Amino acid sequence: MNQKTILTALTLCALGGSLQAQAQEAKYFNPVTAAVPSLQITPDARAAGMGDQGTSTTPDPYSQYWNPAKFAFITSKAGFTLGYTPWLSRLVSDIALMQVSGYMKLGEDDRQALGASLRYFTMGKLPSWDASGRSLGEAHPNEFAIDASYSRKLSESYSMAVALRYIHSDQGTKEQGNNPGSALTADISGYLRKYISIGSAESLWSLGFNVRNIGSKISFDGGTTSSFVPANLGIGTGLLYPIDELNMISLNVEANKLLVPTPPLGDAKKAEEYQKISAVSGIFRSFTDAPGGFSEELKEVHWSIGAEYNYNDKFFMRAGYSYLHPTKGNLQAFTAGAGFRISAFRVDASYLMSTISDNPLDQTLRFNLAFDIEGLRSLFK
Numbered sequence: 001m002n003q004k005t006i007l008t009a010l011t012l013c014a015l016g017g018s019l020q021a022q023a024q025e026a027k028y029f030n031p032v033t034a035a036v037p038s039l040q041i042t043p044d045a046r047a048a049g050m051g052d053q054g055t056s057t058t059p060d061p062y063s064q065y066w067n068p069a070k071f072a073f074i075t076s077k078a079g080f081t082l083g084y085t086p087w088l089s090r091l092v093s094d095i096a097l098m099q100v101s102g103y104m105k106l107g108e109d110d111r112q113a114l115g116a117s118l119r120y121f122t123m124g125k126l127p128s129w130d131a132s133g134r135s136l137g138e139a140h141p142n143e144f145a146i147d148a149s150y151s152r153k154l155s156e157s158y159s160m161a162v163a164l165r166y167i168h169s170d171q172g173t174k175e176q177g178n179n180p181g182s183a184l185t186a187d188i189s190g191y192l193r194k195y196i197s198i199g200s201a202e203s204l205w206s207l208g209f210n211v212r213n214i215g216s217k218i219s220f221d222g223g224t225t226s227s228f229v230p231a232n233l234g235i236g237t238g239l240l241y242p243i244d245e246l247n248m249i250s251l252n253v254e255a256n257k258l259l260v261p262t263p264p265l266g267d268a269k270k271a272e273e274y275q276k277i278s279a280v281s282g283i284f285r286s287f288t289d290a291p292g293g294f295s296e297e298l299k300e301v302h303w304s305i306g307a308e309y310n311y312n313d314k315f316f317m318r319a320g321y322s323y324l325h326p327t328k329g330n331l332q333a334f335t336a337g338a339g340f341r342i343s344a345f346r347v348d349a350s351y352l353m354s355t356i357s358d359n360p361l362d363q364t365l366r367f368n369l370a371f372d373i374e375g376l377r378s379l380f381k
Contacts, residue, residue, distance in 0.1 A: 036145075038121035049351075053254035055236035077105045098119070099118065103115040111153040125138045148163065148164055207237045211233050212233075231259035336351050344374075
């Protein structure tokens with residue numbers, strides 16, 4: 001199996017594509033694809049349980065991926081998380097995403113924070129052959145990314161953050177001339193929260209954005225050709241409503257769009273021009289280059305809606321829905337999740353239920369453990 005085949009298959013799976021989608025939309029199926037598709041996989045169970053969203057949700061230990069600007073508002077001084085996601089578990093048993101992340105508040109004024117994460121995606125074992133059909137043994141393709149962020153409150157209600165990321169992708173097919181590729185990217189994010197009165201209750205309204213993976217393209221052949229990494233714009237808003245002193249419920253809505261040009265269909269000249277588009281130029285072109293015009297641009301938006309019930313900040317129940325148009329990946333799924341927090345520990349899990357048949361992402365499970373550093377210290381005193 002060559003590098004191009006691996007990238008295409010994994011990208012479609014990461015977007016939630018299925019063979020049925022292509023059959024139903026045989027006349028026009030043109031998803032926006034990018035290299036290093038594992039960067040699009042939700043790493044935490046809380047966001048996954050709410051329909052794959054986290055840009056505007058309340059601050060949590062998993063904020064590094066979705067919106068590190070939220071760390072400036074997190075109440076604990078420091079913490080770290082461990083996450084594990086079996087991927088495409090209906091098809092194979094050796095593909096998985098693993099992530100560790102952490103954060104630390106800075107200064108006495110509690111207005112700044114540092115965050116960091118390391119994510120590793122293993123694609124299992126793949127048999128490899130040369131052009132003549134001779135076996136080249138097993139390949140072990142993998143991808144990883146390491147990043148760090150700095151966030152700061154600019155006012156009592158608004159914060160911003162920047163993050164830097166190193167990306168590495170090894171398709172495990174050096175014998176076929178495909179070398180590992182790497183890229184450097186950056187994120188810019190913001191988070192706004194304000195208390196508003198709804199009836200007699202003081203509710204918390206939030207708004208967040210994150211522009212992820214702004215940076216270089218990635219090449220697997222020494223720079224002869226290059227591919228876009230999944231630059232992404234996420235915008236979300238939410239409302240946290242207190243039912244009483246112990247019970248709260250939140251509702252969040254989010255839109256995500258890949259800042260990657262739409263691939264041309266059936267035109268060799270346009271395909272050659274597509275290869276020459278720079279990463280920065282591609283970000284701006286991604287808003288206006290869909291062959292179907294503005295209506296097709298809207299189809300490229302991944303929508304998420306989710307709700308969370310919170311009992312005394314110790315027990316959580318979640319539900320959500322995620323949607324991406326059939327011609328752009330055909331992700332249509334309900335999600336559910338739960339979490340439990342006690343002392344210094346927090347456990348979260350989520351489950352995906354596809355609403356389309358033959359979706360390889362159906363029944364996807366995610367698990368996360370989070371630890372509060374101050375809580376751990378108190379346990380060992």
